[in-house]
Structures are given as structure tokens and as C-alpha cells.
Amino acid sequence: MKTSEGRDLILYPAVVHLRVLPLLVLIGIAAGADVNICENVANNLFVPHVSNCSEYYLCMEEVAVPRSCPNGYFFDARTQECAELMETECIQSCKGRGLSSFGYARTCDKYVLCFDNTPVIRQCAEDLQYNDQTDRCDYPQYVDCAENLCIRQNNPQAIVYAASKARCDKYYICMDGLPIAQNCTSGLQFNNKTDSCDYPSNVECEVETLKRNILPFARAPPRRATIDCPAEGAHFIAHEKRQDAYYYCLNGRGVTLDCTPGLVFDAQISECRLP
Numbered sequence: 001m002k003t004s005e006g007r008d009l010i011l012y013p014a015v016v017h018l019r020v021l022p023l024l025v026l027i028g029i030a031a032g033a034d035v036n037i038c039e040n041v042a043n044n045l046f047v048p049h050v051s052n053c054s055e056y057y058l059c060m061e062e063v064a065v066p067r068s069c070p071n072g073y074f075f076d077a078r079t080q081e082c083a084e085l086m087e088t089e090c091i092q093s094c095k096g097r098g099l100s101s102f103g104y105a106r107t108c109d110k111y112v113l114c115f116d117n118t119p120v121i122r123q124c125a126e127d128l129q130y131n132d133q134t135d136r137c138d139y140p141q142y143v144d145c146a147e148n149l150c151i152r153q154n155n156p157q158a159i160v161y162a163a164s165k166a167r168c169d170k171y172y173i174c175m176d177g178l179p180i181a182q183n184c185t186s187g188l189q190f191n192n193k194t195d196s197c198d199y200p201s202n203v204e205c206e207v208e209t210l211k212r213n214i215l216p217f218a219r220a221p222p223r224r225a226t227i228d229c230p231a232e233g234a235h236f237i238a239h240e241k242r243q244d245a246y247y248y249c250l251n252g253r254g255v256t257l258d259c260t261p262g263l264v265f266d267a268q269i270s271e272c273r274l275p
């Protein structure tokens with residue numbers, strides 16, 4: 001079978017199964033500034049391109065190898081196939097000119113930040129995860145994400161269960177490296193010692209996520225940056241006065257962003273981190 005060439009379109013069925021071909025090109029670049037989209041991603045998994053669904057990447061030894069679908073086909077992150085547009089779920093797109101964000105496939109620590117309708121891939125500092133409830137990097141106990149658990153155990157023989165961090169009666173099972181959300185039968189809670197639903201009296205479950213109230217960027221009006229932004233490009237710049245905030249400048253327009261309370265901005269990694 002041939003992949004990545006438009007010429008043989010007529011021979012393709014509705015779905016093109018992506019095969020792992022020998023590596024001809026090893027290019028470690030990713031779609032965002034300084035972010036390796038394959039870091040922490042299992043071998044032989046495909047991840048989407050942030051702004052072009054005709055393209056995608058093969059992750060191999062944490063290196064992103066660029067690929068493209070045959071002409072007229074688009075990458076589907078869920079099924080890991082090139083398919084016709086109507087059937088695909090590639091990656092969310094930025095909506096509107098304000099600030100918003102969404103998680104990037106296959107890991108819990110990468111996300112896409114949208115401003116002025118432009119996506120940029122971001123990676124949380126070590127030990128932090130992206131929280132889609134607050135639009136920013138956060139302590140893992142507050143983030144209900146299981147994608148990182150599934151990718152490390154990309155073995156169909158071993159069923160992996162993961163407790164939800166948002167609800168005691170919710171858990172995930174990993175299928176083909178992707179977490180599938182499950183609910184316990186009414187009245188039961190997930191017991192992480194036995195990997196099964198159990199009576200609440202047998203289960204130690206604490207939901208940390210509900211204990212804070214942080215307004216997501218997308219639900220607050222953007223605050224202009226109080227500095228002069230560089231006229232071109234995307235830049236993450238330390239705040240003039242605060243350690244726990246920073247500016248995001250995009251082609252001359254700038255906004256002020258806050259870290260999760262307790263974190264500080266680190267200009268070297270352009271992200272918030274543990275102090």
C-alpha cells in the first residue's frame with residue numbers, strides 16, 4: 001500500500017490506513033515554537049498538525065516525522081487514519097479573535113493557545129498538566145486527563161484503568177492508547193485499588209478539582225499587555241511587575257495572562273512552572 005501520495009487516489013477506499021514506514025526523514029521540528037509534539041508520546045502513534053488537517057506527524061522515539069494524507073483525505077486523530085473530510089476529527093480549530101485554548105492529542109501536557117484566530121502549540125513545564133477548565137497549566141491533581149496514562153501503556157493485552165480526577169463515579173479505560181470515559185452504576189464509585197466500581201465506603205476518593213474557582217481565559221475579557229509588543233511573531237514575555245503573570249504578544253497585539261495561583265512564569269521555557 002502507498003501512503004502520502006495523491007496520485008493513486010482512485011485506488012483508495014474511504015479510509016486510508018496509515019502504516020508505519022521506514023524512517024526516511026527524521027525531522028525533529030513541531031508545529032509550535034520550541035515544542036516537541038512527540039515528547040511523551042508512544043512510538044508509532046500519529047498526532048495532528050495544528051493548522052492543516054491534510055498533514056500529521058508520526059511519533060517515533062519522541063521525534064515528529066511529518067506526513068501528509070493523499071489528496072482529498074484528512075487526518076483523523078481518533079482512528080489514526082486518513083479519511084474523507086466528513087468522517088474525520090482532526091483537531092479543534094480556534095474560534096474567534098479572543099483568547100481560548102484546547103488540549104493537544106495524546107499527552108496531558110500540551111495544548112493549543114488561540115489568540116486572534118491563530119493557534120500556537122504550548123507545552124506545560126515538567127510535572128504540570130494542561131487544564132481545559134482553566135485554559136492553563138496546572139497541578140496534575142486538578143486536571144482530569146488520562147491521555148498520558150494510556151499512551152505509555154500502548155499494549156492491547158494490558159487493560160489500563162485510570163480514576164477520574166473530576167468525579168468519584170467516573171473512570172477511564174484505555175483502548176488503542178486512547179482513554180474512554182466510563183461511569184459507574186448509580187451509587188457506586190471507582191475503586192483504584194481493585195480497578196472496579198465499589199461501594200463508596202470502600203473507596204477513598206477526593207475530588208480536588210472542585211475546590212478552586214479560576215476563571216478560564218476564554219470566559220474573561222482579554223486584558224491588554226502593558227508593554228510594547230514586537231511587531232511580528234509570537235512572543236511570551238515576563239510581566240513587568242508580577243512573577244505569576246506574563247504577556248503573550250502576537251504580531252504586535254498583546255494580552256496579559258495569569259499563571260495558576262502558586263506558579264511563576266519562567267522566561268526560559270516561556271511557561272509557568274513550580275516556584
Ligand SMILES: *[C@@H]1O[C@H](CO)[C@@H](O)[C@H](O)[C@H]1NC(C)=O
Pocket residue numbers: 052053054055068069
Ligand atoms: C495543507 O497541506 C497540504 C499537504 O501537504 C498542502 O498541499 C496544502 O497546501 C496545505 N494547506 C495549507 C492551507 O497550508
Ligand SMILES: *[C@@H]1O[C@H](CO)[C@@H](O)[C@H](O)[C@H]1NC(C)=O
Pocket residue numbers: 181182183
Ligand atoms: C456519564 O455520566 C455523565 C454525567 O452524568 C454523562 O454526561 C455521560 O454521558 C456519561 N457517560 C457514559 C459513557 O455513559
Ligand SMILES: *[C@@H]1O[C@H](CO)[C@@H](O)[C@H](O)[C@H]1NC(C)=O
Pocket residue numbers: 192193204205206
Ligand atoms: C488511589 O487513590 C488514592 C487517593 O487519590 C491515592 O492516594 C492512591 O495512590 C491511589 N492508588 C492507586 C493504586 O492508584
